[in-house]
Each structure stands twice: as C-alpha cells, then as structure tokens.
Amino acid sequence: MSQTTTYLAEPTASDEGLSSAFRPVIDKVAEGNAERERGRIFPYEQVRWLNDAGFGTLRIPAIHGGFGASLEDTFVLLAELAEADPNVAHVWRNHLAFVEDRLNAPVTDSNDTWIKRFLGGEFVGGGWTEANNVPLASLTTTITQEDDHWVISGAKYYATGSLYADWLDVLGRADDGELLTALVRSEDSGVTLIDDWDGFGQRTTASGTARYKRARADRGDVFPATERFSYRGHFYQNAMLSVLTGITKAALRDGSSALAERIRNYPQGLTTVPAADPQLLQVIGEVSADVFAAEAALARSSRSLDRIVVGRIAGDEAGARRRLIDAEVAVDQAQLVIISAALSATTRIFDALGASGVSEGRGLDRHWRNARTLASHNPRVYKARILGDWLINRTDPVADLAALGRGGQGN
Missing domain, CATH: 1.10.540.10 (Acyl-CoA dehydrogenase/oxidase, N-terminal domain)
Structure with missing residues (x-):
C-alpha cells in the first residue's frame, strides 16, 4: 500500500x-x-x-x-x-x-x-462487548440497512468514555451476518447511556451500559469490521498498558511523598527518622524499579506498533504479518511485565509507610484498585501460555485476532 x-x-x-x-x-x-x-x-x-x-x-x-x-x-x-x-x-x-x-x-x-x-x-466513545453476557461470536446487536441509512439496535457494556462522547462506536451484525461497526451520534433519540459501572476501580470512566433502539447511522459512518486496522487489538491493549504505567508512576510519587512526611518510626526501625531508614528507602528503590520496568516495556511494545505503521507507509505487504506477530509478542510480554510492576508497586509502597498510609485522605488505595481493575481486562493468565506456545511450537499468536474480542475493548 x-x-x-x-x-x-x-x-x-x-x-x-x-x-x-x-x-x-x-x-x-x-x-x-x-x-x-x-x-x-x-x-x-x-x-x-x-x-x-x-x-x-x-x-x-x-x-x-x-x-x-x-x-x-x-x-x-x-x-x-x-x-x-x-x-x-x-x-x-x-x-x-x-x-x-x-x-x-x-x-x-x-x-x-x-x-x-x-x-x-x-x-468518540463506545463499546463492542454485549451487555447480555454472550460472547462476541454470538452478537445480538443488529446493524440494518434502511433506505439511505442504517439502523442499530442492541445493548453494550464496558462502553468506556460514552458519557463524554459525541459519537459511539458500535459492533453488530448485518442481516446477512456480516460484522459491521457503526458510528452513532450519542445525542440520537435511540441512544440511552446508563452509568451502571460498579467496578471498585476506574470508577469515572463511564464504562457502563449503552442501549440502542433503532439508532441511526449514516452511510459514511458504517464500516465492515474486517476492514478495521490490523493492529487494533494491540492498540487497545497498549493503551491499557499506558494507563497501568501511569498508575505505577503515581504510586511511586505519592508513596515517596508519604514517606518523606512521616515523623515517627517503629521501635524496630533502624533510624528514628523514617525517611532515613535504609529498609524503608529500599522499598522506594524497589518500587522505582517497577516504574523503570513498566516504562521500558511500554516503550518497546509501542515501537513495535510504530514498525507496523512504517511498513504500511512503505507499502511492504510482504513483511506485514511478521511485523504483526512481532507486535503481538511485544505487547503480550509488556502486559506481563507492566501488570506485575503495577500490582507490585501499588501494594509494596505501603511497606514504606505506617498506619497513616491507609488514611482515606491520602487515597493511596486508589492506585491498587485502579491497577487491579485494568489488569482484569484481557487476563494475563493466557498471555504467558500464548508466548510459550509461539516460542516453542511456533503456534501463530495472531491466528485468532479475527475473533475481535482478543485484546479488544473489554471482557
């Protein structure tokens, strides 16, 4: 191309x-x-x-x-x-x-x-995951052609960003079974947005339900899902990893401030001033390494996606699949590294603090809650297996990307 x-x-x-x-x-x-x-x-x-x-x-x-x-x-x-x-x-x-x-x-x-x-x-906001607990392979949302436009009916959950959006990106099936994505105006009379996201983290992302009852989409705003960009799953996942990386950095920032402000130490401490205690400083140093690992992994996975774009600009179709596989491996590896770093940092930072560290006023718990919530999307338990199967058996790690749910908008 x-x-x-x-x-x-x-x-x-x-x-x-x-x-x-x-x-x-x-x-x-x-x-x-x-x-x-x-x-x-x-x-x-x-x-x-x-x-x-x-x-x-x-x-x-x-x-x-x-x-x-x-x-x-x-x-x-x-x-x-x-x-x-x-x-x-x-x-x-x-x-x-x-x-x-x-x-x-x-x-x-x-x-x-x-x-x-x-x-x-x-x-643009929206979501692809069905609100009725069926997998994406069994979509019930419909996108039907009618005169000079399309009509969308169905319900979605994990509709992240919907309350802030002018447009909602909706996945559904045409009458002939073809997978389509439609962009619907959020102010359309057939759209109902419900703030019913009840997760203990990421609580203001508007990730609740979006219902469509004969909502309208114009001809230029409906696209075959198979024509969506090839690295979309990688992109969605990498965006999630970016947020986790930021949370890891915030945990270090706030934990370091809390340690610097501590006035008294425990009797078992090595110094009377907590900020001078070598063991507490070690905790901060270890959390800083979590931040380093997360940032390094994010940079490497992001560069793998840039290489896909460079190949498309150059018209190198022959190497396209190799670059897609390389990106899949890099993003999966980054997911394992960044989730581990985020969950470690947001938990271990409390080891440098006293009971005051759990004060609701400080809100340090929000870092773990947000990290744990994001880490539960597209679970990491599958990623190590996929990587191992590729490295040992050369089982294609992107063979099932057409299923759309893998690395997508939520599960």
Missing part, C-alpha cells in the same frame, strides 16, 4: 513540542484527582481541556492538521496523563483507537469528513 492511499505519514512531532502543548494541561488535570476519585466526580471538564488542546488529534499527521505524533509518543503521553488521573486517560482509549482506524483507511470523501470531525474536537 503506498503512502498516498491512506492518511498515515511519518511522524514529525518533537518531544519538546508535545510537552509544551500538553504538559500544562496534564498538570491541571492532576489537580483534584484524589477528590474526584473519592467523590466519584466525573471529569467532564478535564476531558474537555484535553480535547480543546487537541489531544484527540495527536496521531493525525501534521500535513492533515494534527500533531504528527508517533505511536510511542502517543502512549508515553497517555501514561503521563494516567499518572495525573487514570480515569481521564482511560476515557481516551476508544477515541484514539478510532482515529488510528481512520488514519489507516483509504482516502475518501467520507473519511475526509472524519478527519475534519476529529480536528473539530468531536470525541
């Missing part, structure tokens, strides 16, 4: 330019994070700040009006945002994935319209 047939282009963004554009906004988002978490206050304002700054156009090439960021740039920024507020960061997962999908799509008038929508600040 040549460079001119899609919207993809070589990245042009600089670290300095991206930091200048987004660091002040991310710092602002960090303010009041613990209070929002404690009161389950939805961050509508914070999402809008990021949207106004163009966060949703990170991956759009500069020649098309965006920031021209690489995937590595994007996921690193997402991790920084997650350090500030992991709920806000997770809200962006579906939007960024759909932008990536349209960048991979052919240049057409309808896709030009989508690029303009993104540049205009229109935001």
Whole structure:
C-alpha cells in the first residue's frame, strides 16, 4: 500500500513540542484527582481541556492538521496523563483507537469528513462487548440497512468514555451476518447511556451500559469490521498498558511523598527518622524499579506498533504479518511485565509507610484498585501460555485476532 492511499505519514512531532502543548494541561488535570476519585466526580471538564488542546488529534499527521505524533509518543503521553488521573486517560482509549482506524483507511470523501470531525474536537466513545453476557461470536446487536441509512439496535457494556462522547462506536451484525461497526451520534433519540459501572476501580470512566433502539447511522459512518486496522487489538491493549504505567508512576510519587512526611518510626526501625531508614528507602528503590520496568516495556511494545505503521507507509505487504506477530509478542510480554510492576508497586509502597498510609485522605488505595481493575481486562493468565506456545511450537499468536474480542475493548 503506498503512502498516498491512506492518511498515515511519518511522524514529525518533537518531544519538546508535545510537552509544551500538553504538559500544562496534564498538570491541571492532576489537580483534584484524589477528590474526584473519592467523590466519584466525573471529569467532564478535564476531558474537555484535553480535547480543546487537541489531544484527540495527536496521531493525525501534521500535513492533515494534527500533531504528527508517533505511536510511542502517543502512549508515553497517555501514561503521563494516567499518572495525573487514570480515569481521564482511560476515557481516551476508544477515541484514539478510532482515529488510528481512520488514519489507516483509504482516502475518501467520507473519511475526509472524519478527519475534519476529529480536528473539530468531536470525541468518540463506545463499546463492542454485549451487555447480555454472550460472547462476541454470538452478537445480538443488529446493524440494518434502511433506505439511505442504517439502523442499530442492541445493548453494550464496558462502553468506556460514552458519557463524554459525541459519537459511539458500535459492533453488530448485518442481516446477512456480516460484522459491521457503526458510528452513532450519542445525542440520537435511540441512544440511552446508563452509568451502571460498579467496578471498585476506574470508577469515572463511564464504562457502563449503552442501549440502542433503532439508532441511526449514516452511510459514511458504517464500516465492515474486517476492514478495521490490523493492529487494533494491540492498540487497545497498549493503551491499557499506558494507563497501568501511569498508575505505577503515581504510586511511586505519592508513596515517596508519604514517606518523606512521616515523623515517627517503629521501635524496630533502624533510624528514628523514617525517611532515613535504609529498609524503608529500599522499598522506594524497589518500587522505582517497577516504574523503570513498566516504562521500558511500554516503550518497546509501542515501537513495535510504530514498525507496523512504517511498513504500511512503505507499502511492504510482504513483511506485514511478521511485523504483526512481532507486535503481538511485544505487547503480550509488556502486559506481563507492566501488570506485575503495577500490582507490585501499588501494594509494596505501603511497606514504606505506617498506619497513616491507609488514611482515606491520602487515597493511596486508589492506585491498587485502579491497577487491579485494568489488569482484569484481557487476563494475563493466557498471555504467558500464548508466548510459550509461539516460542516453542511456533503456534501463530495472531491466528485468532479475527475473533475481535482478543485484546479488544473489554471482557
């Protein structure tokens, strides 16, 4: 595929330019994070700040009006945002994935319209997982052609970002059984969004139910699911890993501050000042290594996705499957590393603290709750087996990606 047939282009963004554009906004988002978490206050304002700054156009090439960021740039920024507020960061997962999908799509008038929508600040949420406990292979959501448009009926759960969205990305079946994805306006009279997400973590991501009763989608807003970008599962998973990396960094940040503020030590301590106790300092050092491991793994898995994009831009179809397999291996390995690092850091940080560390005012429990919740998506127990089977038996690790649920939006 040549460079001119899609919207993809070589990245042009600089670290300095991206930091200048987004660091002040991310710092602002960090303010009041613990209070929002404690009161389950939805961050509508914070999402809008990021949207106004163009966060949703990170991956759009500069020649098309965006920031021209690489995937590595994007996921690193997402991790920084997650350090500030992991709920806000997770809200962006579906939007960024759909932008990536349209960048991979052919240049057409309808896709030009989508690029303009993104540049205009229109935001995409939604979910593919059925709300009736059936697997994706048994979808009951329907997308039916009617006159000059489509009609969508069904119900979804894990509809992350839906309450913040202008558009909802919905997976369903046509009358002939073909899998389609439809983009539906959230304000459509046939759409009902329900805040019934009851997880103990990631509580303000609007990951509840979305119901569709003859909601409308226009012709240019319905796409065959098989034509969605090849590394979509990798992208969704890597976005989740970005959020987990940010949580790991936040645990180190808040745990270090709490240790520095401790006044008295236990009788068994090696010093009277906790911040000088070698054993407590060792805990902080070990948690810092968790952060290092998470950031290194995220960078490597993100670069594997950038290599897929480079191959598509160059039109190297012969090496496409090899790059997809390499990315699958890298993202699976990163998932094992980052989840272990996040759960370790968010638990062990308490070993450096006294009973005051469990104060609700500090809210350090939110880091573990959020990490545990995210780690429960697309469970890691399967990943090591898949990796081992590939390394020993060369069993294709991407053979089942067509099932759509693997590495997708939730389970």
